Amino acid sequence: MNITPHTRPIGLIGCPIEHSLSPKLHNAIYQKYGIDCVYLAFKTEKEKLEEVINAFKTLSFAGFNVTVPHKQSVLPFLDDLDKEAAVIGAVNTVKIENGRLKGFNTDGWGFIESLKNRGYNVSGMDVLVLGAGGSARSICAYLAKEGASSIYVLNRTESNAEELVAHIRKNYSGIFINTVQRTDVKLIMPGIIINTTSVGMWPDTSDSPLVNYSFSPNQLVVDIIYNPLQTKFLKDAKDVGCKIVNGLDMLVGQAVKAIEIWTGMAVDYD
Numbered sequence: 001m002n003i004t005p006h007t008r009p010i011g012l013i014g015c016p017i018e019h020s021l022s023p024k025l026h027n028a029i030y031q032k033y034g035i036d037c038v039y040l041a042f043k044t045e046k047e048k049l050e051e052v053i054n055a056f057k058t059l060s061f062a063g064f065n066v067t068v069p070h071k072q073s074v075l076p077f078l079d080d081l082d083k084e085a086a087v088i089g090a091v092n093t094v095k096i097e098n099g100r101l102k103g104f105n106t107d108g109w110g111f112i113e114s115l116k117n118r119g120y121n122v123s124g125m126d127v128l129v130l131g132a133g134g135s136a137r138s139i140c141a142y143l144a145k146e147g148a149s150s151i152y153v154l155n156r157t158e159s160n161a162e163e164l165v166a167h168i169r170k171n172y173s174g175i176f177i178n179t180v181q182r183t184d185v186k187l188i189m190p191g192i193i194i195n196t197t198s199v200g201m202w203p204d205t206s207d208s209p210l211v212n213y214s215f216s217p218n219q220l221v222v223d224i225i226y227n228p229l230q231t232k233f234l235k236d237a238k239d240v241g242c243k244i245v246n247g248l249d250m251l252v253g254q255a256v257k258a259i260e261i262w263t264g265m266a267v268d269y270d
C-alpha cells in the first residue's frame with residue numbers, strides 16, 4: 001500500500017478482534033480502488049471505549065467499524081444516528097465528519113444491496129427469516145424498508161421472535177410481519193428464506209436451522225454464515241434446485257456500504 005501523510009486511517013473496535021477478516025477485506029478494496037485510507041483493528045475493552053473513540057476523533061480518522069460487544073454501547077457517544085440504525089438499536093459503522101460522529105448499521109443494508117446486485121429484489125417478496133438476534137433485526141429492518149410483501153420470523157425462543165416482530169411493526173407501519181411456529185412453516189410458501197442463526201456454522205457443520213422442510217426449486221435460499229461457505233442448509237436447498245447465496249454477501253455487503261458512507265465512492269459488490 002502507498003501510505004503517505006495524507007492517508008486517512010479507519011478503525012475497527014471490538015473485543016475479541018483477532019479473528020476479524022475486515023482489515024484484509026477493507027485494505028484490499030482500498031488498494032483496488034485507489035482509496036487513500038488504511039484500515040486497522042483495535043482491540044477495545046468496554047472501559048476504554050470512550051477514550052478510543054476520542055482518539056479516533058483527535059487523529060482525524062475518517063470513521064470506524066464497531067463489532068461485538070460494542071454495537072449498542074457505542075450509541076451514547078454518537079452525535080447523530082441514521083434512521084434504520086436507530087430502529088435496529090445497534091451501530092456497526094461510524095462516520096467522523098467535522099469532529100461529529102454519525103452512526104449507521106450496514107449489516108442488513110449491505111446485505112440487501114448485495115442481493116439487489118445479484119438481481120434479487122426483496123420488494124414485493126414473501127420472506128422467511130430464521131433467527132431473531134441482532135443480525136435478524138438488522139435484516140428485518142431493511143426488508144421492511146425495501147417493501148417486502150410479508151416477513152415471517154421463526155426462532156428457537158419464541159418470545160425473542162415476538163419481540164422482534166412487535167418492534168418492526170411499530171417502526172414500519174403497513175408492513176406485514178409475523179412469527180411462525182416450526183410446525184406451521186410448511187403452510188407458508190416464502191420466495192426467500194434467510195438463515196441468520198449460527199446453526200450450521202463450523203464446527204457443527206452437519207446441523208441445519210431448517211430440518212424436515214421441503215424446499216421448492218423457485219425459492220431463493222440465503223445463509224449469513226460464511227464458514228463453511230456452503231452450509232448444510234444451503235446444500236439441502238441447492239439439491240432441490242434452489243438458487244442459493246452464502247454468507248460472503250453479508251460480510252462483503254456491510255463493508256462495501258461502510259466504504260460508500262466514509263468515502264462517497266461507489267464500490268462494485270462483485
Ligand code: ATR
Binds near residue numbers: 133157196198
Ligand atoms: P447475531 O448478532 O449474529 O444475530 P445473536 O444476537 O446472538 O447473534 O442471535 C443468534 C440467533 O441464533 C438467535 O435467534 C438464536 O436463537 P434464540 O433467540 O433462541 O437464542 C439463534 N440460535 C443460536 N443458536 C441456536 C441453536 N443452537 N438453535 C437454534 N437457534 C439458535
